[in-house]
Amino acid sequence: MEDEAMFLKQYIQDIWGAIKSLATGMKRTGYYFTHHKEIITQQYPDNRDTLVLPERFKGEVVMIHDENNEHACTGCTACELACPNATIKIITKFDVDAETGKKKKAIDTFVYHLELCTMCNLCVEACPTDAIKMAQTFEHSVFDRSQLTKKLNKPGSKIRAGIE
Amino acid sequence: MWSLSNIAANIDQWLNANMSPTWALIVEMVIAGVAVIGLFAALGLVLVIMERKVSAWIQIRLGPNRVGPKGMLQSLADTLKLLVKEGMTPGGADKLLFNVAPFVAMIVAMLLLAPIAFAKDFQLWDLNIGVLYISAVSSISVISILMAGWASNNKYSLLGAMRSGAQIVSYELSAGLAVLAIVVLTGSLRISDIIQAQENGWWLFKGHIPVIIAFIIFIIAVTAETNRAPFDLAEAESELTAGFHTEYSGMKFALFFLAEYVNVFIVCAIGATLFLGGWMPFHIGNWHAFNGVMDWIPSSVWFFGKTFFLIFVIMWFRWTFPRLRIDQLLNLEWKYLLPISMFNLLLVTLIAIMGWHF
Numbered sequence: 001m002e003d004e005a006m007f008l009k010q011y012i013q014d015i016w017g018a019i020k021s022l023a024t025g026m027k028r029t030g031y032y033f034t035h036h037k038e039i040i041t042q043q044y045p046d047n048r049d050t051l052v053l054p055e056r057f058k059g060e061v062v063m064i065h066d067e068n069n070e071h072a073c074t075g076c077t078a079c080e081l082a083c084p085n086a087t088i089k090i091i092t093k094f095d096v097d098a099e100t101g102k103k104k105k106a107i108d109t110f111v112y113h114l115e116l117c118t119m120c121n122l123c124v125e126a127c128p129t130d131a132i133k134m135a136q137t138f139e140h141s142v143f144d145r146s147q148l149t150k151k152l153n154k155p156g157s158k159i160r161a162g163i164e
Numbered sequence: 165m166w167s168l169s170n171i172a173a174n175i176d177q178w179l180n181a182n183m184s185p186t187w188a189l190i191v192e193m194v195i196a197g198v199a200v201i202g203l204f205a206a207l208g209l210v211l212v213i214m215e216r217k218v219s220a221w222i223q224i225r226l227g228p229n230r231v232g233p234k235g236m237l238q239s240l241a242d243t244l245k246l247l248v249k250e251g252m253t254p255g256g257a258d259k260l261l262f263n264v265a266p267f268v269a270m271i272v273a274m275l276l277l278a279p280i281a282f283a284k285d286f287q288l289w290d291l292n293i294g295v296l297y298i299s300a301v302s303s304i305s306v307i308s309i310l311m312a313g314w315a316s317n318n319k320y321s322l323l324g325a326m327r328s329g330a331q332i333v334s335y336e337l338s339a340g341l342a343v344l345a346i347v348v349l350t351g352s353l354r355i356s357d358i359i360q361a362q363e364n365g366w367w368l369f370k371g372h373i374p375v376i377i378a379f380i381i382f383i384i385a386v387t388a389e390t391n392r393a394p395f396d397l398a399e400a401e402s403e404l405t406a407g408f409h410t411e412y413s414g415m416k417f418a419l420f421f422l423a424e425y426v427n428v429f430i431v432c433a434i435g436a437t438l439f440l441g442g443w444m445p446f447h448i449g450n451w452h453a454f455n456g457v458m459d460w461i462p463s464s465v466w467f468f469g470k471t472f473f474l475i476f477v478i479m480w481f482r483w484t485f486p487r488l489r490i491d492q493l494l495n496l497e498w499k500y501l502l503p504i505s506m507f508n509l510l511l512v513t514l515i516a517i518m519g520w521h522f
Contacts, residue, residue, distance in 0.1 A: 015500065022485065029222045029484040041226040 058119040058134040061088075061112055063152040070160040071153060073131035075107035082126035087116040106159060110152040115145060129163055168464055169285035196288055200277055204270075204426055211425040212239040214472075215479055222483040249414035254316065257411065261315035266412070266419035268308035273426040275301050279355050280433050283443050283464035287356065294355035295347055298434055299340050302389070305427065306332040309391075309408050312420070316411040324407025327397045327490060332389055334497040339385035341505040345371075345378040345512040346438045355437060362441035365448075372520070374511040379439045381505050386431035387478055388493070390424065394485035395493060432474035436467065440474075443467040 032038055042051060065071050075092040093108040124132055132152070142148060175195070179188040213228070213236060220227025228235035253262055279294040281287040291297060306329050313325020347353055349371055350361045361367075367375050388395035399407030409420045436442060443463035447455045488496065514520075 015504075025484045026480060029480065032224050033218065033221045033480070036221065038224050039221075039226055040224050043226070 053136050053138075057136050057138075058121060059136045059138040060114055060119075060134070060140065061117065061123060061132050061152065062135040063110060063132050063154075064130070065154055065157055066160065068160075069154060069157045071131055071157055072129040072160055072163050073107050073110060073153065074129060074159060074163060075105055076128065078126045078128060079123035079132060082122045084120065084122065085116050085118065087113045087118075088123055089113075107153060112150045112152050113148065114140060114150060115148040167286075167462060168283040172286060200274055200288075203277070204273070204422060207429050208422040208425055209239045209243065211429065211475065212242070212421075214475070215425075215482075218476065218479045219483045222480070243418065246414060246418040251414035251416050252411075254318075254411050256317040258315040258317065261311045262411075263416070265308050265312035265315060266416045266423070268311060269305060269423035270419050272301060272305045272308065273423045273430065275304075276427075276430045280430070281355055281359060281437065281442050282467055283462070286443075286464070290354065290356050293353045295343055295353045295358070295438075299336070299343060302427075302430075303332070303336055305423070308423075312412070313408040316408070318411055320404040320406075320410045321408050324397075324399055324404045324410070328391055328408060330490075331391070331395060331397065331493060334494060335385045335388040335395075335501075338381050338497060338501040338505045339389060341502070341509050342378040342382035342385060343434075343438060345375060345505075345509055348509070348513050348516050349375070351516075355442075358438060359442040359444055362444050363447070366439065366441040366444070366446070368439045371512065372515065374508050374515060375439070377504065377508050378512065379435070381501055381508070382435055382439070383474070383477065384496075384501065386435065387481055388497075390427045390431055390478075392424075392428065392478060393482040394487050396482075396487060397490055397493060428475060428478060429471065432478065433467070433471045435474050436470035440470045441466075442470075 044051065063071050063073060075090055077090045077092075080088045080090050089111040090107060091109040091111065092105055094103045095106045096103055119134065121134060124134055140148070176188070176192065179191055182188075183191070216238070217227045217235075219225075228238035231238045231241050253259055276298060278289040279287065279291060279297055281290075309328045309332075310325045313321040313323075313328075316322070346358060346367055349367060350358045352358060352361075362370070364370075368379055371378075391397075391399060399409070404410070409417055412420060443466050445455070445458040445461060445463070445466050447458060
Protein backbone atom coordinates (compact mmCIF):
# COMPACT_ATOMS: atom_id res chain seq x y z
CA MET A 1 0.00 0.00 0.00
CA GLU A 2 2.81 2.34 1.01
CA ASP A 3 4.72 1.50 -2.17
CA GLU A 4 1.72 2.13 -4.36
CA ALA A 5 1.12 5.52 -2.82
CA MET A 6 4.78 6.37 -3.37
CA PHE A 7 4.55 5.18 -6.97
CA LEU A 8 1.46 7.26 -7.64
CA LYS A 9 3.09 10.30 -6.07
CA GLN A 10 6.20 9.83 -8.19
CA TYR A 11 4.04 9.29 -11.30
CA ILE A 12 2.13 12.52 -10.81
CA GLN A 13 5.32 14.40 -9.96
CA ASP A 14 6.91 13.15 -13.20
CA ILE A 15 3.98 14.40 -15.24
CA TRP A 16 3.95 17.74 -13.46
CA GLY A 17 7.70 18.16 -13.93
CA ALA A 18 7.45 17.28 -17.62
CA ILE A 19 4.63 19.75 -18.25
CA LYS A 20 6.49 22.46 -16.37
CA SER A 21 9.74 22.04 -18.26
CA LEU A 22 7.97 21.85 -21.63
CA ALA A 23 6.06 25.03 -20.76
CA THR A 24 9.35 26.74 -19.89
CA GLY A 25 10.74 25.87 -23.31
CA MET A 26 7.60 27.04 -25.08
CA LYS A 27 7.68 30.31 -23.16
CA ARG A 28 11.21 30.99 -24.41
CA THR A 29 10.45 30.15 -28.06
CA GLY A 30 7.19 32.06 -27.79
CA TYR A 31 9.16 35.08 -26.62
CA TYR A 32 11.46 34.81 -29.64
CA PHE A 33 8.46 34.36 -31.95
CA THR A 34 6.86 37.60 -30.79
CA HIS A 35 10.05 39.69 -30.37
CA HIS A 36 11.49 40.18 -33.86
CA LYS A 37 14.08 42.65 -32.61
CA GLU A 38 15.99 39.66 -31.23
CA ILE A 39 16.65 38.37 -34.77
CA ILE A 40 20.40 38.02 -35.26
CA THR A 41 20.51 37.37 -39.02
CA GLN A 42 22.63 39.93 -40.93
CA GLN A 43 21.56 40.40 -44.55
CA TYR A 44 25.21 40.83 -45.44
CA PRO A 45 25.78 42.14 -48.95
CA ASP A 46 22.69 44.36 -48.62
CA ASN A 47 23.77 46.04 -45.38
CA ARG A 48 27.49 46.14 -46.17
CA ASP A 49 27.68 49.87 -45.43
CA THR A 50 25.86 49.75 -42.13
CA LEU A 51 27.06 46.34 -40.97
CA VAL A 52 27.68 46.19 -37.22
CA LEU A 53 29.83 43.25 -36.16
CA PRO A 54 29.72 41.78 -32.67
CA GLU A 55 32.50 42.96 -30.37
CA ARG A 56 34.12 39.55 -30.17
CA PHE A 57 34.22 38.93 -33.94
CA LYS A 58 37.80 38.21 -35.11
CA GLY A 59 38.83 38.68 -38.75
CA GLU A 60 42.64 38.77 -38.96
CA VAL A 61 45.76 39.61 -36.96
CA VAL A 62 47.16 43.12 -37.42
CA MET A 63 50.02 44.99 -35.80
CA ILE A 64 49.19 48.24 -34.04
CA HIS A 65 51.10 51.24 -35.42
CA ASP A 66 50.84 54.74 -34.01
CA GLU A 67 50.99 58.03 -35.95
CA ASN A 68 54.82 58.05 -35.94
CA ASN A 69 54.81 54.65 -37.70
CA GLU A 70 56.07 53.01 -34.53
CA HIS A 71 54.95 49.66 -33.16
CA ALA A 72 55.48 47.77 -29.90
CA CYS A 73 56.91 44.52 -31.29
CA THR A 74 60.24 43.51 -29.75
CA GLY A 75 60.64 40.40 -31.88
CA CYS A 76 60.45 38.10 -28.87
CA THR A 77 58.63 35.37 -30.92
CA ALA A 78 56.18 34.61 -28.08
CA CYS A 79 53.37 34.77 -30.63
CA GLU A 80 55.20 32.45 -33.01
CA LEU A 81 55.60 29.89 -30.22
CA ALA A 82 51.99 30.27 -29.10
CA CYS A 83 50.57 29.72 -32.58
CA PRO A 84 49.18 26.18 -32.91
CA ASN A 85 49.54 25.92 -36.69
CA ALA A 86 52.60 27.95 -37.67
CA THR A 87 50.73 30.95 -38.95
CA ILE A 88 53.32 33.43 -37.73
CA LYS A 89 57.01 33.60 -38.67
CA ILE A 90 59.18 36.33 -37.18
CA ILE A 91 62.40 37.29 -38.86
CA THR A 92 64.73 39.27 -36.61
CA LYS A 93 67.76 41.42 -37.25
CA PHE A 94 70.35 43.25 -35.12
CA ASP A 95 70.14 47.03 -34.93
CA VAL A 96 73.28 48.90 -34.03
CA ASP A 97 72.65 51.72 -31.62
CA ALA A 98 74.09 54.93 -33.12
CA GLU A 99 75.33 56.37 -29.81
CA THR A 100 76.65 53.40 -27.86
CA GLY A 101 77.49 51.10 -30.74
CA LYS A 102 75.72 48.20 -28.97
CA LYS A 103 73.92 45.56 -31.01
CA LYS A 104 70.22 45.13 -30.21
CA LYS A 105 67.79 42.42 -31.43
CA ALA A 106 64.86 43.89 -33.37
CA ILE A 107 62.15 42.78 -35.75
CA ASP A 108 62.83 42.69 -39.47
CA THR A 109 59.66 41.12 -40.84
CA PHE A 110 56.52 39.85 -39.14
CA VAL A 111 55.19 37.23 -41.58
CA TYR A 112 51.55 36.30 -41.12
CA HIS A 113 49.90 33.49 -43.14
CA LEU A 114 46.23 34.43 -43.17
CA GLU A 115 45.37 31.26 -45.10
CA LEU A 116 46.56 29.16 -42.13
CA CYS A 117 45.08 31.25 -39.36
CA THR A 118 42.13 29.90 -37.34
CA MET A 119 41.53 33.18 -35.46
CA CYS A 120 42.17 31.43 -32.14
CA ASN A 121 43.53 34.63 -30.56
CA LEU A 122 46.38 32.79 -28.75
CA CYS A 123 49.08 35.03 -30.30
CA VAL A 124 47.33 38.18 -29.09
CA GLU A 125 47.10 36.74 -25.59
CA ALA A 126 50.75 35.61 -25.67
CA CYS A 127 52.13 39.02 -26.68
CA PRO A 128 53.86 40.65 -23.67
CA THR A 129 53.78 44.17 -25.17
CA ASP A 130 50.30 44.16 -26.78
CA ALA A 131 51.83 44.77 -30.18
CA ILE A 132 49.24 42.79 -32.18
CA LYS A 133 45.46 42.64 -32.09
CA MET A 134 42.57 41.05 -33.93
CA ALA A 135 40.93 43.23 -36.58
CA GLN A 136 37.33 42.86 -37.74
CA THR A 137 37.95 42.86 -41.49
CA PHE A 138 36.61 39.70 -43.05
CA GLU A 139 36.42 40.14 -46.84
CA HIS A 140 39.61 38.20 -47.47
CA SER A 141 38.96 36.71 -50.92
CA VAL A 142 41.85 37.12 -53.37
CA PHE A 143 42.69 35.54 -56.71
CA ASP A 144 46.23 34.51 -55.74
CA ARG A 145 47.07 32.55 -52.61
CA SER A 146 50.36 34.41 -52.16
CA GLN A 147 48.44 37.60 -51.37
CA LEU A 148 47.29 35.96 -48.15
CA THR A 149 50.84 35.86 -46.81
CA LYS A 150 51.11 39.27 -45.21
CA LYS A 151 53.85 41.38 -43.73
CA LEU A 152 52.40 42.95 -40.60
CA ASN A 153 55.02 45.56 -39.73
CA LYS A 154 54.68 48.54 -42.05
CA PRO A 155 57.68 49.50 -44.22
CA GLY A 156 60.01 51.86 -42.44
CA SER A 157 58.41 51.31 -39.05
CA LYS A 158 60.46 50.87 -35.93
CA ILE A 159 59.94 49.96 -32.31
CA ARG A 160 58.57 52.62 -30.02
CA ALA A 161 61.13 53.97 -27.60
CA GLY A 162 61.01 52.58 -24.07
CA ILE A 163 59.61 49.16 -24.95
CA GLU A 164 61.87 46.29 -24.02
CA MET B 165 -25.85 37.88 -47.17
CA TRP B 166 -23.00 36.01 -48.81
CA SER B 167 -21.88 32.85 -47.08
CA LEU B 168 -20.39 29.57 -48.23
CA SER B 169 -23.64 27.72 -47.62
CA ASN B 170 -25.59 30.33 -49.68
CA ILE B 171 -23.19 29.97 -52.58
CA ALA B 172 -23.46 26.19 -52.42
CA ALA B 173 -27.28 26.34 -52.31
CA ASN B 174 -27.38 28.75 -55.29
CA ILE B 175 -25.15 26.50 -57.37
CA ASP B 176 -27.31 23.50 -56.46
CA GLN B 177 -30.49 25.37 -57.44
CA TRP B 178 -29.06 26.59 -60.72
CA LEU B 179 -27.78 23.15 -61.69
CA ASN B 180 -31.07 21.45 -60.84
CA ALA B 181 -32.97 24.05 -62.86
CA ASN B 182 -30.81 23.52 -65.92
CA MET B 183 -30.22 19.77 -66.07
CA SER B 184 -31.54 16.45 -64.88
CA PRO B 185 -30.98 15.60 -61.16
CA THR B 186 -28.46 12.86 -62.08
CA TRP B 187 -26.31 15.23 -64.11
CA ALA B 188 -26.67 17.91 -61.48
CA LEU B 189 -25.34 15.46 -58.88
CA ILE B 190 -22.42 14.45 -61.12
CA VAL B 191 -21.51 18.08 -61.80
CA GLU B 192 -21.73 18.85 -58.08
CA MET B 193 -19.39 15.96 -57.33
CA VAL B 194 -16.91 17.26 -59.88
CA ILE B 195 -17.13 20.75 -58.40
CA ALA B 196 -16.58 19.33 -54.91
CA GLY B 197 -13.57 17.33 -56.13
CA VAL B 198 -12.03 20.37 -57.80
CA ALA B 199 -12.69 22.43 -54.70
CA VAL B 200 -10.97 19.81 -52.52
CA ILE B 201 -7.94 19.69 -54.82
CA GLY B 202 -7.84 23.49 -54.90
CA LEU B 203 -8.00 23.59 -51.12
CA PHE B 204 -5.16 21.08 -50.97
CA ALA B 205 -2.95 23.14 -53.26
CA ALA B 206 -3.69 26.33 -51.34
CA LEU B 207 -3.11 24.61 -47.99
CA GLY B 208 0.19 23.18 -49.15
CA LEU B 209 1.45 26.59 -50.22
CA VAL B 210 0.18 28.43 -47.15
CA LEU B 211 1.25 25.86 -44.55
CA VAL B 212 4.78 25.46 -45.96
CA ILE B 213 5.48 29.19 -45.94
CA MET B 214 3.82 29.45 -42.50
CA GLU B 215 6.02 26.66 -41.14
CA ARG B 216 9.16 28.24 -42.53
CA LYS B 217 8.32 31.67 -41.15
CA VAL B 218 7.27 30.33 -37.74
CA SER B 219 10.41 28.21 -37.47
CA ALA B 220 12.59 31.14 -38.50
CA TRP B 221 11.10 33.53 -35.96
CA ILE B 222 11.28 30.95 -33.19
CA GLN B 223 14.95 30.36 -33.98
CA ILE B 224 15.70 34.12 -34.14
CA ARG B 225 16.17 33.99 -37.94
CA LEU B 226 14.51 35.92 -40.75
CA GLY B 227 13.27 33.03 -42.87
CA PRO B 228 12.55 33.22 -46.62
CA ASN B 229 12.36 36.89 -47.59
CA ARG B 230 13.53 37.12 -51.20
CA VAL B 231 10.88 35.57 -53.49
CA GLY B 232 7.88 37.85 -53.79
CA PRO B 233 6.71 40.36 -51.17
CA LYS B 234 8.30 39.39 -47.83
CA GLY B 235 9.17 35.99 -49.30
CA MET B 236 5.53 34.93 -49.53
CA LEU B 237 5.98 33.32 -52.97
CA GLN B 238 8.83 31.07 -51.81
CA SER B 239 6.67 27.96 -51.46
CA LEU B 240 5.14 28.60 -54.90
CA ALA B 241 8.61 28.69 -56.43
CA ASP B 242 9.57 25.49 -54.59
CA THR B 243 6.42 23.77 -55.84
CA LEU B 244 7.21 24.76 -59.42
CA LYS B 245 10.70 23.33 -58.98
CA LEU B 246 9.28 20.04 -57.69
CA LEU B 247 6.79 19.89 -60.57
CA VAL B 248 9.49 20.00 -63.23
CA LYS B 249 11.85 17.60 -61.49
CA GLU B 250 12.20 14.03 -62.66
CA GLY B 251 10.27 11.45 -60.62
CA MET B 252 12.85 8.70 -60.26
CA THR B 253 11.88 5.11 -59.53
CA PRO B 254 14.86 3.17 -58.13
CA GLY B 255 15.86 0.05 -60.05
CA GLY B 256 15.48 -2.33 -57.10
CA ALA B 257 12.10 -0.96 -56.04
CA ASP B 258 8.74 -2.66 -56.25
CA LYS B 259 7.52 -0.44 -59.11
CA LEU B 260 3.78 -0.73 -58.57
CA LEU B 261 3.74 -0.20 -54.79
CA PHE B 262 6.38 2.52 -55.04
CA ASN B 263 4.33 4.55 -57.47
CA VAL B 264 0.95 3.94 -55.83
CA ALA B 265 2.02 4.83 -52.26
CA PRO B 266 2.01 8.65 -52.63
CA PHE B 267 -1.44 8.54 -54.16
CA VAL B 268 -2.76 6.42 -51.29
CA ALA B 269 -1.41 9.01 -48.85
CA MET B 270 -3.15 11.74 -50.85
CA ILE B 271 -6.46 9.89 -51.23
CA VAL B 272 -6.63 9.22 -47.48
CA ALA B 273 -6.15 12.92 -46.83
CA MET B 274 -8.90 13.71 -49.37
CA LEU B 275 -11.33 11.21 -47.84
CA LEU B 276 -10.80 12.79 -44.44
CA LEU B 277 -12.01 16.17 -45.72
CA ALA B 278 -15.49 14.78 -46.43
CA PRO B 279 -17.08 15.03 -42.96
CA ILE B 280 -15.39 18.28 -41.91
CA ALA B 281 -17.72 21.27 -41.52
CA PHE B 282 -15.91 24.28 -42.96
CA ALA B 283 -18.70 26.75 -42.20
CA LYS B 284 -22.31 26.84 -41.12
CA ASP B 285 -24.23 24.26 -43.22
CA PHE B 286 -21.18 23.79 -45.44
CA GLN B 287 -20.05 20.21 -45.31
CA LEU B 288 -19.43 17.64 -48.02
CA TRP B 289 -20.93 14.68 -46.23
CA ASP B 290 -22.64 14.89 -42.84
CA LEU B 291 -22.73 11.15 -42.14
CA ASN B 292 -24.11 9.91 -38.83
CA ILE B 293 -20.84 8.21 -37.81
CA GLY B 294 -18.57 11.12 -38.73
CA VAL B 295 -16.13 10.74 -35.83
CA LEU B 296 -15.83 6.99 -36.31
CA TYR B 297 -15.29 7.53 -40.03
CA ILE B 298 -12.47 9.97 -39.34
CA SER B 299 -10.64 7.70 -36.90
CA ALA B 300 -11.11 4.71 -39.21
CA VAL B 301 -9.94 6.40 -42.41
CA SER B 302 -7.03 8.24 -40.80
CA SER B 303 -5.55 4.87 -39.82
CA ILE B 304 -5.24 3.96 -43.50
CA SER B 305 -2.50 6.56 -43.92
CA VAL B 306 -0.09 4.18 -42.18
CA ILE B 307 -0.58 1.76 -45.06
CA SER B 308 0.74 4.28 -47.55
CA ILE B 309 3.79 4.84 -45.35
CA LEU B 310 4.41 1.10 -45.02
CA MET B 311 3.94 0.70 -48.78
CA ALA B 312 6.46 3.43 -49.50
CA GLY B 313 8.95 2.08 -46.99
CA TRP B 314 8.68 -1.52 -48.16
CA ALA B 315 8.65 -0.80 -51.88
CA SER B 316 11.71 1.45 -51.72
CA ASN B 317 13.91 -1.58 -50.93
CA ASN B 318 16.07 0.60 -48.72
CA LYS B 319 16.97 0.06 -45.08
CA TYR B 320 16.31 3.64 -44.03
CA SER B 321 12.92 3.67 -45.70
CA LEU B 322 11.90 0.36 -44.15
CA LEU B 323 13.04 1.37 -40.66
CA GLY B 324 11.25 4.68 -40.96
CA ALA B 325 8.07 3.00 -42.13
CA MET B 326 8.15 0.43 -39.32
CA ARG B 327 8.69 3.12 -36.70
CA SER B 328 5.87 5.10 -38.20
CA GLY B 329 3.61 2.05 -38.06
CA ALA B 330 4.37 1.40 -34.38
CA GLN B 331 3.84 5.04 -33.61
CA ILE B 332 0.52 5.48 -35.40
CA VAL B 333 -0.91 2.25 -34.03
CA SER B 334 0.00 3.27 -30.46
CA TYR B 335 -1.11 6.85 -30.57
CA GLU B 336 -4.35 6.09 -32.38
CA LEU B 337 -5.56 4.64 -29.06
CA SER B 338 -5.17 7.72 -26.92
CA ALA B 339 -6.37 9.98 -29.73
CA GLY B 340 -9.45 7.77 -30.01
CA LEU B 341 -10.09 7.86 -26.27
CA ALA B 342 -9.72 11.64 -26.21
CA VAL B 343 -12.24 11.90 -29.06
CA LEU B 344 -14.55 9.52 -27.22
CA ALA B 345 -14.69 11.95 -24.31
CA ILE B 346 -16.47 14.44 -26.56
CA VAL B 347 -18.65 11.75 -28.10
CA VAL B 348 -19.76 10.72 -24.60
CA LEU B 349 -20.61 14.30 -23.69
CA THR B 350 -22.49 14.95 -26.94
CA GLY B 351 -24.12 11.55 -27.25
CA SER B 352 -23.65 11.56 -31.02
CA LEU B 353 -20.99 10.67 -33.57
CA ARG B 354 -22.39 13.11 -36.14
CA ILE B 355 -20.13 16.12 -36.66
CA SER B 356 -23.02 18.58 -37.03
CA ASP B 357 -24.56 17.36 -33.75
CA ILE B 358 -21.24 17.81 -31.97
CA ILE B 359 -20.96 21.36 -33.26
CA GLN B 360 -24.60 22.12 -32.41
CA ALA B 361 -24.01 20.90 -28.83
CA GLN B 362 -21.42 23.66 -28.44
CA GLU B 363 -23.79 26.49 -29.26
CA ASN B 364 -23.80 27.81 -25.70
CA GLY B 365 -20.06 27.27 -25.13
CA TRP B 366 -17.23 25.19 -26.45
CA TRP B 367 -16.61 21.80 -24.88
CA LEU B 368 -13.18 22.95 -23.76
CA PHE B 369 -14.87 25.43 -21.40
CA LYS B 370 -18.06 23.51 -20.65
CA GLY B 371 -16.51 20.17 -19.71
CA HIS B 372 -14.33 21.17 -16.76
CA ILE B 373 -10.80 19.82 -16.29
CA PRO B 374 -11.36 16.33 -17.78
CA VAL B 375 -12.09 17.83 -21.20
CA ILE B 376 -9.00 20.03 -20.96
CA ILE B 377 -6.95 16.91 -20.19
CA ALA B 378 -8.61 15.13 -23.14
CA PHE B 379 -7.75 18.12 -25.35
CA ILE B 380 -4.08 18.07 -24.31
CA ILE B 381 -3.89 14.32 -24.90
CA PHE B 382 -5.58 14.75 -28.28
CA ILE B 383 -3.05 17.39 -29.34
CA ILE B 384 -0.10 15.23 -28.23
CA ALA B 385 -1.51 12.13 -29.92
CA VAL B 386 -2.27 13.83 -33.25
CA THR B 387 1.18 15.41 -33.29
CA ALA B 388 2.52 11.88 -33.04
CA GLU B 389 0.07 10.56 -35.63
CA THR B 390 1.10 13.14 -38.20
CA ASN B 391 4.75 12.16 -37.63
CA ARG B 392 5.84 15.64 -36.69
CA ALA B 393 8.57 16.61 -34.25
CA PRO B 394 8.99 15.83 -31.37
CA PHE B 395 7.59 12.53 -32.68
CA ASP B 396 9.26 12.53 -36.10
CA LEU B 397 11.13 9.27 -35.63
CA ALA B 398 9.70 8.03 -38.90
CA GLU B 399 11.74 10.58 -40.82
CA ALA B 400 14.43 11.43 -38.28
CA GLU B 401 16.88 13.22 -40.57
CA SER B 402 19.93 12.56 -38.44
CA GLU B 403 19.30 8.82 -38.26
CA LEU B 404 17.28 7.78 -41.30
CA THR B 405 18.06 10.49 -43.90
CA ALA B 406 14.38 11.07 -44.68
CA GLY B 407 12.68 7.91 -43.43
CA PHE B 408 10.04 6.37 -45.62
CA HIS B 409 10.36 8.91 -48.43
CA THR B 410 14.16 8.70 -48.77
CA GLU B 411 13.91 7.30 -52.31
CA TYR B 412 11.20 9.65 -53.54
CA SER B 413 11.88 12.67 -55.68
CA GLY B 414 10.01 15.26 -57.72
CA MET B 415 6.23 15.25 -57.64
CA LYS B 416 5.92 11.92 -55.83
CA PHE B 417 7.91 13.36 -52.96
CA ALA B 418 5.80 16.51 -53.15
CA LEU B 419 2.63 14.42 -52.75
CA PHE B 420 3.96 12.90 -49.50
CA PHE B 421 5.02 16.33 -48.33
CA LEU B 422 1.63 17.79 -49.20
CA ALA B 423 -0.21 14.87 -47.56
CA GLU B 424 1.76 15.49 -44.36
CA TYR B 425 0.71 19.13 -44.24
CA VAL B 426 -2.88 18.40 -45.22
CA ASN B 427 -3.00 15.79 -42.46
CA VAL B 428 -1.84 18.42 -39.99
CA PHE B 429 -4.64 20.67 -41.21
CA ILE B 430 -7.19 17.87 -40.93
CA VAL B 431 -6.29 16.80 -37.39
CA CYS B 432 -6.30 20.43 -36.31
CA ALA B 433 -9.67 20.91 -37.98
CA ILE B 434 -11.00 17.87 -36.10
CA GLY B 435 -9.55 19.17 -32.85
CA ALA B 436 -11.14 22.56 -33.49
CA THR B 437 -14.48 20.88 -34.30
CA LEU B 438 -14.56 18.63 -31.25
CA PHE B 439 -13.09 20.85 -28.57
CA LEU B 440 -13.35 24.43 -29.85
CA GLY B 441 -16.79 24.33 -31.45
CA GLY B 442 -15.89 24.16 -35.16
CA TRP B 443 -17.51 27.08 -36.95
CA MET B 444 -19.48 28.01 -33.81
CA PRO B 445 -18.70 31.58 -32.70
CA PHE B 446 -17.44 32.28 -29.20
CA HIS B 447 -20.44 32.79 -26.95
CA ILE B 448 -20.59 33.69 -23.28
CA GLY B 449 -23.82 32.74 -21.47
CA ASN B 450 -26.32 35.59 -21.57
CA TRP B 451 -24.17 38.43 -22.87
CA HIS B 452 -26.42 39.08 -25.87
CA ALA B 453 -24.54 42.14 -27.15
CA PHE B 454 -21.20 40.32 -27.02
CA ASN B 455 -22.69 37.19 -28.61
CA GLY B 456 -24.24 39.34 -31.37
CA VAL B 457 -20.84 40.82 -32.25
CA MET B 458 -19.35 37.33 -32.30
CA ASP B 459 -22.15 36.07 -34.57
CA TRP B 460 -21.40 38.88 -37.01
CA ILE B 461 -17.98 37.29 -37.80
CA PRO B 462 -18.52 34.71 -40.59
CA SER B 463 -18.54 31.08 -39.50
CA SER B 464 -15.81 30.12 -42.00
CA VAL B 465 -13.50 32.70 -40.41
CA TRP B 466 -14.14 31.11 -37.00
CA PHE B 467 -13.41 27.65 -38.32
CA PHE B 468 -10.21 28.56 -40.13
CA GLY B 469 -9.09 30.82 -37.28
CA LYS B 470 -9.37 28.02 -34.73
CA THR B 471 -7.79 25.49 -37.07
CA PHE B 472 -4.83 27.71 -37.86
CA PHE B 473 -4.39 28.50 -34.18
CA LEU B 474 -4.04 24.77 -33.47
CA ILE B 475 -1.69 24.39 -36.45
CA PHE B 476 0.43 27.16 -34.99
CA VAL B 477 0.51 25.39 -31.63
CA ILE B 478 1.68 22.18 -33.29
CA MET B 479 4.37 24.10 -35.20
CA TRP B 480 5.39 25.73 -31.93
CA PHE B 481 5.82 22.22 -30.47
CA ARG B 482 7.92 21.17 -33.42
CA TRP B 483 10.41 24.00 -33.14
CA THR B 484 10.71 23.87 -29.36
CA PHE B 485 10.93 20.24 -28.28
CA PRO B 486 13.74 17.77 -28.95
CA ARG B 487 12.95 14.46 -30.63
CA LEU B 488 11.98 11.48 -28.45
CA ARG B 489 13.79 8.17 -28.58
CA ILE B 490 11.69 5.18 -29.71
CA ASP B 491 11.49 3.71 -26.17
CA GLN B 492 10.58 7.09 -24.71
CA LEU B 493 7.93 7.45 -27.39
CA LEU B 494 6.30 4.13 -26.51
CA ASN B 495 6.71 4.78 -22.75
CA LEU B 496 4.90 8.07 -23.10
CA GLU B 497 1.99 6.41 -24.87
CA TRP B 498 1.59 3.16 -22.93
CA LYS B 499 2.61 4.30 -19.44
CA TYR B 500 1.26 7.82 -19.40
CA LEU B 501 -1.18 8.89 -22.12
CA LEU B 502 -3.22 5.70 -22.35
CA PRO B 503 -3.83 5.13 -18.59
CA ILE B 504 -4.56 8.81 -18.09
CA SER B 505 -6.98 8.99 -21.00
CA MET B 506 -8.79 5.84 -19.83
CA PHE B 507 -9.21 7.26 -16.33
CA ASN B 508 -10.16 10.57 -17.86
CA LEU B 509 -12.83 8.92 -20.00
CA LEU B 510 -14.38 7.48 -16.82
CA LEU B 511 -14.48 10.96 -15.30
CA VAL B 512 -16.05 12.41 -18.45
CA THR B 513 -18.64 9.64 -18.45
CA LEU B 514 -19.47 10.45 -14.83
CA ILE B 515 -19.84 14.12 -15.72
CA ALA B 516 -22.08 13.24 -18.67
CA ILE B 517 -24.30 10.90 -16.63
CA MET B 518 -24.69 13.30 -13.73
CA GLY B 519 -25.13 16.24 -16.08
CA TRP B 520 -22.44 18.28 -14.31
CA HIS B 521 -21.30 20.03 -17.47
CA PHE B 522 -22.75 23.43 -18.31
